[in-house]
Amino acid sequence: MIKRALISVSDKTGIVDLAKELSSIGVEIISTGGTHKALSDAGINVINISDVTGFPECLDGRVKTLHPKVHGGLLAMRSNPEHMKQIKELGIDPIDMVIINLYPFKQTILKGHVELEEAIENIDIGGPTMLRAAAKNYQDVVVIVDPQDYQMVIDELKSSKEISVKTKFKLASKVFEHTSHYDTLIAKYLRDKVGEEEFPQTLSLTFEKVQDMRYGENPHQKAVFYKEIGANIGCISSAKQLHGKEMSYNNINDANGALDLLKEFDEPSVVAVKHANPCGVASADNIYDAYVKTYEADPVSIFGGIIAANREIDEKTAQEINKIFVEIVIAPSYTEEALKILTQKKNIRVLQLDNISAKLPAGTYDMKKVAGGLLVQSYNNELLNVDELQFVTDKKPTKEELESLIFAMKVVKHTKSNGITLAKGKQSLGVGPGQTNRIMAAKIAIEYAGERAKGAVMASDAFFPFPDCVEAAAAAGITAIIHPGGSVNDQQSIDACNKYGIAMVMSGKRHFKH
Numbered sequence: 001m002i003k004r005a006l007i008s009v010s011d012k013t014g015i016v017d018l019a020k021e022l023s024s025i026g027v028e029i030i031s032t033g034g035t036h037k038a039l040s041d042a043g044i045n046v047i048n049i050s051d052v053t054g055f056p057e058c059l060d061g062r063v064k065t066l067h068p069k070v071h072g073g074l075l076a077m078r079s080n081p082e083h084m085k086q087i088k089e090l091g092i093d094p095i096d097m098v099i100i101n102l103y104p105f106k107q108t109i110l111k112g113h114v115e116l117e118e119a120i121e122n123i124d125i126g127g128p129t130m131l132r133a134a135a136k137n138y139q140d141v142v143v144i145v146d147p148q149d150y151q152m153v154i155d156e157l158k159s160s161k162e163i164s165v166k167t168k169f170k171l172a173s174k175v176f177e178h179t180s181h182y183d184t185l186i187a188k189y190l191r192d193k194v195g196e197e198e199f200p201q202t203l204s205l206t207f208e209k210v211q212d213m214r215y216g217e218n219p220h221q222k223a224v225f226y227k228e229i230g231a232n233i234g235c236i237s238s239a240k241q242l243h244g245k246e247m248s249y250n251n252i253n254d255a256n257g258a259l260d261l262l263k264e265f266d267e268p269s270v271v272a273v274k275h276a277n278p279c280g281v282a283s284a285d286n287i288y289d290a291y292v293k294t295y296e297a298d299p300v301s302i303f304g305g306i307i308a309a310n311r312e313i314d315e316k317t318a319q320e321i322n323k324i325f326v327e328i329v330i331a332p333s334y335t336e337e338a339l340k341i342l343t344q345k346k347n348i349r350v351l352q353l354d355n356i357s358a359k360l361p362a363g364t365y366d367m368k369k370v371a372g373g374l375l376v377q378s379y380n381n382e383l384l385n386v387d388e389l390q391f392v393t394d395k396k397p398t399k400e401e402l403e404s405l406i407f408a409m410k411v412v413k414h415t416k417s418n419g420i421t422l423a424k425g426k427q428s429l430g431v432g433p434g435q436t437n438r439i440m441a442a443k444i445a446i447e448y449a450g451e452r453a454k455g456a457v458m459a460s461d462a463f464f465p466f467p468d469c470v471e472a473a474a475a476a477g478i479t480a481i482i483h484p485g486g487s488v489n490d491q492q493s494i495d496a497c498n499k500y501g502i503a504m505v506m507s508g509k510r511h512f513k514h
Contacts, residue, residue, distance in 0.1 A: 005097035008032040010104055016042045018150045032064055065126040074133040078140045097142040098134040102127045102182055109189055128179045138172035145178045181206045216249045223249040234358030244349035258308035261414040270294040274305035277433040281411050283426035287311040293427045310357050313338045332356045390506040392494050397480045397503040401457055405482040408459030413511040417461050420445045424456040439468045446476045461511040465489035467496035474500035484510040
């Protein structure tokens with residue numbers, strides 16, 4: 001039977017109603033500080049924690065529950081006669097229920113521009129200690145950390161007059177998830193403040209659920225979407241859905257890839273992505289022209305894909321988008337007329353993402369889960385250094401060709417390896433993604449570009465050690481090539497370029513994407 005409950009909460013949602021229910025069935029309630037006042041003001045009979053411990057709160061409230069009369073009451077095993085004998089001799093009464101949520105550390109650090117001292121003062125000590133003690137002794141103590149569980153506990157008490165061991169165990173498990181999450185937030189915050197060790201010896205990560213999904217990559221796989229804690233500026237996890245069906249696992253993955261590529265551009269640009277690979281990319285003086293050029297780049301693959309724009313979508317652009325079937329449109333904003341047009345289609349997902357072009361902050365991890373482990377690397381925030389480009393052939397690229405080469409490198413950087421991109425001006429013409437070798441990728445890109453390949457440029461995510469790609473480029477009329485270089489066989493591709501009158505530039509920067 002539950003005879004005594006200790007309540008100490010920062011989030012007071014629903015706590016008065018719960019305390020009234022407990023009081024009505026004869027449960028003695030102990031409380032602290034602000035919670036004690038809130039319950040007393042509601043007319044509930046409450047015992048102050050200091051009256052239990054015989055010791056006043058001190059050190060500005062830092063010490064109030066760290067006392068044997070609290071923890072002895074939580075940790076004493078009722079089935080152990082020696083435990084019960086000891087607490088009786090020590091004048092300790094059992095505590096049968098603990099209802100606690102912790103100092104708002106997360107809310108504090110997310111306010112922005114928070115001084116370290118304020119963050120430190122919002123690290124709860126007594127709360128986690130009581131939670132862990134109660135959860136460890138779950139057979140005898142009901143421990144509640146989530147206001148969402150209040151009603152479940154009330155209902156079970158009303159129907160059974162007690163809480164089952166199964167429910168107690170479930171609640172205890174939730175406690176350790178909660179305290180782990182809480183401690184991980186603190187550890188990350190302090191690790192970032194230290195700022196010395198990029199990859200610590202042990203890495204604790206924590207995420208919060210955004211949504212359950214109908215299924216994962218395939219219908220037989222279960223899936224859920226979690227987000228990192230923080231502002232997540234310019235990230236898919238911060239996007240606001242304005243219209244359409246719920247986002248799927250593949251939608252989120254593809255949209256993330258589209259945003260990564262979009263961040264490469266400062267001028268008005270549109271990116272079309274299909275199956276996590278770019279299928280059309282263009283920059284222009286305005287977003288309408290950028291979209292038209294993106295569509296022209298690959299009108300077949302863009303069908304059923306994702307459109308991401310780094311400027312507001314206007315009525316004219318929305319009308320063009322609505323002529324085809326796309327899964328998602330994502331942009332920083334929409335005019336009222338554009339939104340009316342796009343939402344005419346029931347299933348299209350329309351997303352708004354403020355600060356869509358925001359670069360990911362230094363220290364952002366790129367992570368890939370493998371069976372039994374986690375691969376972690378720094379985010380690929382670089383493209384190339386123009387001052388370090390090597391112009392290795394007799395023919396040098398024109399200013400226009402160099403601009404196209406850099407544009408093509410931005411696209412191929414976000415194309416699955418081995419990848420090849422053809423471009424002219426600031427428009428992609430053909431993308432060859434994810435092939436086992438570069439010549440296959442080159443042939444795919446060239447074949448798709450067709451006659452448009454003549455006068456275009458080619459970018460590769462990896463080096464050209466042999467002349468085969470150059471020969472294919474020459475046959476298609478390509479005038480300039482950029483690739484990382486660095487192979488002992490580079491001279492063969494250089495010689496081939498000189499033979500066919502193609503300009504070759506080596507960037508010194510590889511961009512594998514697997």
